[in-house]
Amino acid sequence: MKKIVFVIESLQCGGAEKSLVTLLQNFDYQIYDVDLIINIENSAFQKFLPKEVNLKIINIFSELNILLLLYLRMSFKIKKKINKNKKHHNAQLYWDTFGKYAKKIDNNYDIAIAYNQGLATYFVAEKIKANKKFAWLNIDYYQAGYNINFDINKYRVFNKVVTVSKECNSSFESELNKYNFSIETTVIKDITDVDIVNKLASEHIVLSTQENITNICSVGRLAEQKGWHLAISAMEILVKRGRNIKWYIIGEGPKRQELEILIEEKKLKENLILLGYKENPYPYIKSCDIYVQTSLFEGLGLTVIEASILKRPIVTTNFPTAYTIIENNITGLICDMNPNAIADSIETYIDNEKLKGFVIKNLSLRENTDKEDSLEKISLLLN
Numbered sequence: 001m002k003k004i005v006f007v008i009e010s011l012q013c014g015g016a017e018k019s020l021v022t023l024l025q026n027f028d029y030q031i032y033d034v035d036l037i038i039n040i041e042n043s044a045f046q047k048f049l050p051k052e053v054n055l056k057i058i059n060i061f062s063e064l065n066i067l068l069l070l071y072l073r074m075s076f077k078i079k080k081k082i083n084k085n086k087k088h089h090n091a092q093l094y095w096d097t098f099g100k101y102a103k104k105i106d107n108n109y110d111i112a113i114a115y116n117q118g119l120a121t122y123f124v125a126e127k128i129k130a131n132k133k134f135a136w137l138n139i140d141y142y143q144a145g146y147n148i149n150f151d152i153n154k155y156r157v158f159n160k161v162v163t164v165s166k167e168c169n170s171s172f173e174s175e176l177n178k179y180n181f182s183i184e185t186t187v188i189k190d191i192t193d194v195d196i197v198n199k200l201a202s203e204h205i206v207l208s209t210q211e212n213i214t215n216i217c218s219v220g221r222l223a224e225q226k227g228w229h230l231a232i233s234a235m236e237i238l239v240k241r242g243r244n245i246k247w248y249i250i251g252e253g254p255k256r257q258e259l260e261i262l263i264e265e266k267k268l269k270e271n272l273i274l275l276g277y278k279e280n281p282y283p284y285i286k287s288c289d290i291y292v293q294t295s296l297f298e299g300l301g302l303t304v305i306e307a308s309i310l311k312r313p314i315v316t317t318n319f320p321t322a323y324t325i326i327e328n329n330i331t332g333l334i335c336d337m338n339p340n341a342i343a344d345s346i347e348t349y350i351d352n353e354k355l356k357g358f359v360i361k362n363l364s365l366r367e368n369t370d371k372e373d374s375l376e377k378i379s380l381l382l383n
Helices: 015-025 066-082 090-101 119-127 148-155 166-178 194-201 228-240 256-265 282-287 302-309 339-351 353-365 370-382
Strands: 002-007 032-038 054-057 108-114 129-137 160-163 185-187 214-219 245-250 272-276 290-293 314-317 333-335
Touching: 002 119, 015 302, 015 370, 066 090, 090 119, 090 148, 108 119, 119 129, 119 148, 148 166, 160 166, 166 185, 194 282, 194 302, 214 282, 214 339, 228 245, 228 256, 228 272, 228 339, 256 272, 282 302, 290 302, 290 339, 302 314, 314 339, 333 339, 339 353
Parallel strands: 002 032, 002 108, 032 054, 108 129, 129 160, 160 185, 214 245, 214 290, 245 272, 290 314, 314 333
Antiparallel strands: none
16 A cells, blocks of 8 residues: 655635545555645645545644744745745745754655645655655646746655646746756646536525626635736726626635725625635536636636536636637637726626526536546556
């Protein structure tokens, strides 16, 4: 039996976390003995782990004394202030400050997998012993602001880097090529379980039932990457045009307070509702009239895939991987990354029921084999 360890910072709501849980739900535990190391307890998806997974919640900095911890926190704050030109990602600054004090794992593994970039990758690279190591990369490396000079020695210890899309792969390789670095990569899409998505979506949810209202839904962390400022500005445009819309945003994150202030300033509290984290967002997606994604960049775009599984008319900004999920004007609408374009696309659906029905019909004819394809590729990788 192969001994495998997965490392991810937490199982909070997110695409990588959701994909990992789905992967572990489809593992053959007669072949693999699996440990999962996370750094944050009581994470959202923790309850969905199979009982066969040996969950290890490890505070990797628990051995630091209080004075050293305070000193390191102050050092990290200073580094972030100095990093105004964004030459490094915060995860890189964090590991540069705290990394050498992180505890090592005593076990020897056949395979160690860092299931997302940043802390998990650095921890697997430097603190875990394994015969083989793989690192998952599920963001646009360049757009996310990582510095390849900092990361190169970490990634060199991995047998292979797994990226979740061709575009994600190209972004990473482009950064490597700038400095004549070469690392073996392969593309394996995040795992989406169609049956589970449909089953969870069957829960009854009622959005606004006002007459002639359009219900819009969006799902994602309240973080800069998701482009919520574009959503708020698009909503402002639609209200000025006299559209009767309720826009529900599901997710939590560091930008909540900033977004609440912006919504208040633009007098949109009645139209744009921050619902917070929902353990099961799928009934909301299924119940909405239009699903909208306003991301500035994505490694893949898992929530767009899920909205397409639930056959919702989708509007998405034109981040590169959007074109691998949606065929513009056939299975959704892809628009420019600005508020007017988003508002125009939403109005296109409202005013054109024929197009809306055409998109829904085309989505219903699609067959999603991502789960089977990805599981097969992961099986080959591990064996």
